[in-house]
Each structure stands twice: as C-alpha cells, then as structure tokens.
Amino acid sequence: MLTLLTFPSAFGLFSASPFCVKSAxxxxxxxxRWQRSDLLNPGKMPHQKLPVLRTPERLVPDSDLIRDWLEAQGADFDKGLSDVQKAQSRALIRMAEEHIYHHVVLxxxxxxxxxxxxxxxxxAEVPALIRGPVTRAVRKSVVKRLxxxxxxxxxxxERRDRLECDLEAISAYLWQSPFLLGDRPTAADMSVGPILAAMRATPAETRLTRRIKQDNLLNSYVDRMEQAIPVA
Ligand SMILES: N[C@@H](CCC(=O)N[C@@H](CS)C(=O)NCC(=O)O)C(=O)O
Structure with missing residues (x-):
C-alpha cells in the first residue's frame, strides 16, 4: 500500500499544507490504495519538505513528482482537456503554488x-520548557524565507492588489464552469482548491480569510472541491 507522508490535519483540513492536500x-x-502517515518534521525527507509518497520502490518527494508518479501508473488528471486547456492548467497551478501560496504562509x-x-x-508536542525558544526560532526562519x-x-x-489579480483570474474561469476547466475537477483544481481552502481556514479572521468567505463564487468553489474528492 502507498503511504503519504504528510503534515497533520489542521484547521478542519486534511493537512495544514495545501501541497499535502493536493497529493491526497x-x-x-x-x-x-493509500494511507496517511503524519510527520511534524520533514528534516529527514529528500527535499526536507512534505508531502512525500512512499511507494514500494522509493520515496517520491514533491507534489508535482507525486503527480508524475501517479500518471506513470496510469492516472490522467487532465482527461479530456485540449492542449490549450492543459497549458492554462499549468499556468493556474504555477500561479497558485508559486504566488498565492506565499500570501497564505505570510x-x-x-x-x-x-x-x-x-x-x-x-x-503542542514540544516540551513546555523549550517551546518558547523553539517556536520563536521556527517562526523567524519562516519569516526570513518569506x-x-x-x-x-x-x-x-501592493500585496492586496497582486493577490486580487490572481483571484480575479481564477474567478474568470469559475464564472464559466463549476471547476476551473470544466464540469469535473482536474489537476488545476487539485492545486488551486487546497490553496484557497488554506487561505479560508487560517484560524483567525484576517483580510485573506474574509476575502474568500465573502466571495460567493470562490467560497462555494472551495466547498465544491472538498465535496468532490473527500479526503478528510
Ligand atoms: N514544491 C513542493 C512544495 C512543498 C512545500 O513547500 N511544503 C512545505 C509545507 S506547505 C514544507 O514542507 N515546508 C517545510 C520547510 O520548508 O521546512 C511540493 O509541491 O510538494
């Protein structure tokens, strides 16, 4: 059986990490047939990041490489899409993963x-005595990377304007069809959906959580994605 090494569930989501949700x-x-195995520290993983898929042969790091591995086994996440739609899918995925994601992390x-x-x-699992310094150090390193x-x-x-343009691009697709590229979820939805879900699920009310919750189109899209492929 395949094992998805993932960050644990959080905020009512399969994982705090949208890349782990995408792979699930x-x-x-x-x-x-697969199972989850939760990790808190990806330090020993090939890219020091999660998700990682444990297959019978090897560890496959990175959600894109996991996708490639699944496609090599016969999966087709973009079934029925034209070449232009596949190109649009790639652009949507990159926009979500390489831009919107960083707004969510911030x-x-x-x-x-x-x-x-x-x-x-x-x-919570870090002993109370050292929790302060450990958590401050982790936060500092994430903020430095941002x-x-x-x-x-x-x-x-400026951040609001940059994000807004991306959300408007996503919305332009969703005015046309229930999922980004048609009536069924495709690979683009499996990247964009979890990232918008993560944005909505941040556990305090922020400008970003409100932006999704108050937008009927995006909010219902996140719900639709969660119902279309349940993994929780
Ligand atoms: N390109 C990677 C990105 C994965 C990623 O950024 N994972 C984050 C969690 S959302 C992570 O493991 N961060 C831990 C770290 O960077 O130390 C993918 O698609 O899997």
Missing part, C-alpha cells in the same frame, strides 16, 4: 493575531 486528492482521484506566520493560535496547534521570496517586501496595499 490525487491519490484518491487515481483510485490508489498570513499564517507573519500575522501576530494568528501566531499564538498556530504556535499552540503546531507545537522575505527572501519577496512577498513580505510589498506594502499591504
């Missing part, structure tokens, strides 16, 4: 209202 959706959609780790909740949720990526260097208004 793909495993489910591919009809594979909203979780850079936000002083969210941080105390996150600290208790993610680090600075390196660049998202936190924009002003709040």
């Amino acid at each position: 959706l793909m495993l489910q959609q591919a009809g594979q 909203d979780r780790w850079g936000n002083d209202d969210v941080w105390p909740i996150l600290r208790e949720m993610f680090f 600075d390196g990526q660049g998202v936190s260097r924009f002003s709040e208004t």
Whole structure:
C-alpha cells in the first residue's frame, strides 16, 4: 500500500499544507490504495519538505513528482482537456503554488493575531520548557524565507492588489464552469482548491480569510472541491 507522508490535519483540513492536500486528492482521484502517515518534521525527507509518497520502490518527494508518479501508473488528471486547456492548467497551478501560496504562509506566520493560535496547534508536542525558544526560532526562519521570496517586501496595499489579480483570474474561469476547466475537477483544481481552502481556514479572521468567505463564487468553489474528492 502507498503511504503519504504528510503534515497533520489542521484547521478542519486534511493537512495544514495545501501541497499535502493536493497529493491526497490525487491519490484518491487515481483510485490508489493509500494511507496517511503524519510527520511534524520533514528534516529527514529528500527535499526536507512534505508531502512525500512512499511507494514500494522509493520515496517520491514533491507534489508535482507525486503527480508524475501517479500518471506513470496510469492516472490522467487532465482527461479530456485540449492542449490549450492543459497549458492554462499549468499556468493556474504555477500561479497558485508559486504566488498565492506565499500570501497564505505570510498570513499564517507573519500575522501576530494568528501566531499564538498556530504556535499552540503546531507545537503542542514540544516540551513546555523549550517551546518558547523553539517556536520563536521556527517562526523567524519562516519569516526570513518569506522575505527572501519577496512577498513580505510589498506594502499591504501592493500585496492586496497582486493577490486580487490572481483571484480575479481564477474567478474568470469559475464564472464559466463549476471547476476551473470544466464540469469535473482536474489537476488545476487539485492545486488551486487546497490553496484557497488554506487561505479560508487560517484560524483567525484576517483580510485573506474574509476575502474568500465573502466571495460567493470562490467560497462555494472551495466547498465544491472538498465535496468532490473527500479526503478528510
Ligand atoms: N514544491 C513542493 C512544495 C512543498 C512545500 O513547500 N511544503 C512545505 C509545507 S506547505 C514544507 O514542507 N515546508 C517545510 C520547510 O520548508 O521546512 C511540493 O509541491 O510538494
């Protein structure tokens, strides 16, 4: 049986990590027999990140490589799509994973209202005596990476505008069909859906959580995705 090494469930989601949710959706959609195994520290993983899929032969790191592996076994997440739609799918996936995702991470780790909740949720197993310094160090390293990526260097208004353009692009698709590229979820939905779900699920009310919750189109899309391929 396949094992998905994943960050644990959080905020009512299969995992705090949208990449882990994406891989779970793909495993489910591919009809594979699989189980989850929760990890808190991916330090020993091939990319020091999660998700990782344990197959009978090897560890497959990275949600894109997991997708490739599943497709090599016969899965087709973009069944019936034209070449242009497949190109659109790729662009949507990159927009969500390489841009929107960083806004979500900043909203979780850079936000002083969210941080105390996150600290208790993610680090409950760290002994109380060292929890303070350990959690501060982890937060500092995440915030430093966001600075390196660049998202936190924009002003709040610039960030809002950048994100808004992406959400409008996604909405333009969703005005046409229940899922991004038609009547059924495809690979693009399995990336975009979990990232919007993560944005909505941040455990404090923020500009980003409100942005999804108050948008009927996006909010119902997140619900639809969760119902279409249940993995929780
Ligand atoms: N490109 C990777 C991204 C995975 C990723 O960024 N995972 C994050 C959690 S959302 C992680 O493991 N972070 C731990 C770290 O960077 O130390 C994929 O698609 O799987």
